[in-house]
Amino acid sequence: MSLSLFILGSLANENSSPYQLKKALLDVIPIKISEGKFYYNFEALQKKGLIEPVETIQIVNRPNKTLYGITEKGRHFLEKEIYNSFKKVTKIEDLYISIYLLKYIDPVKAAFYLEETIKKEKNRWDEFKKAKVRMDILDEMQQRAVRFISEHAFSQSEHNIHWMEKLLTFIKRIKE
Structure with a gap:
């Protein structure tokens, strides 16, 4: 869930592409993550209606770049799940992303x-x-x-x- 929280928290701050989000995650928090796991979480959030495409940028001779944003449902889910992480923690490592997202609660x-x-x-x-x-x-x-x-x-x-x-x-x- 913490990976999903990072994606939601980042999109609560500003719209972004999946590639930019993955790069930001690896730049900020010391974890290892496979590309497949990251994109799986991203797609799952979209299927649940927590994030949605908000803009497609067309660049000449390049593939289109889709920017995503958080939905209102996603904002409520983000807040609820950050609180839940503080209720259920047994290892501090499990809170890294929730600590990073404290500004949303x-x-x-x-x-x-x-x-x-x-x-x-x-x-x-x-x-x-x-x-x-x-x-x-x-x-x-x-x-x-x-x-x-x-x-x-x-x-x-x-x-x-x-x-x-x-x-x-x-x-x-x-x-x-």
Whole structure:
């Protein structure tokens, strides 16, 4: 969904061609994306009525270039999905595009959703920490493996929560 959000957010800012949007994405956000995946998302947005062609530019000895714009339905969808991303996040990387598009939403509302998500994520990991693994049914190698996996998982969760809290501070400062 984040790729679709980027396309919608970019078109909410100005009309553009698919090629220009893909180039802008790669210039701004550090992700890898295949051309097929990008154009698939673009076409899916058009089929859903969230974007539409708004102008065709004819250039001599070149193929026509179609510029697209976001529809009113697309603007509502964009806002709703940015908020949803703050409600559902577990890894900060999943929010990169939503963070980039913060100008399209109310930061106070986004901060509220993110605070709720952080609480849920902390509770979820606290429950995992309380869960008892039946180590007595595992051999020594499996026990070491379980300890390693658990250490990594808890470390990753703490790291993600730390960055979600930093993001929360960042969002709260937007209105200051």
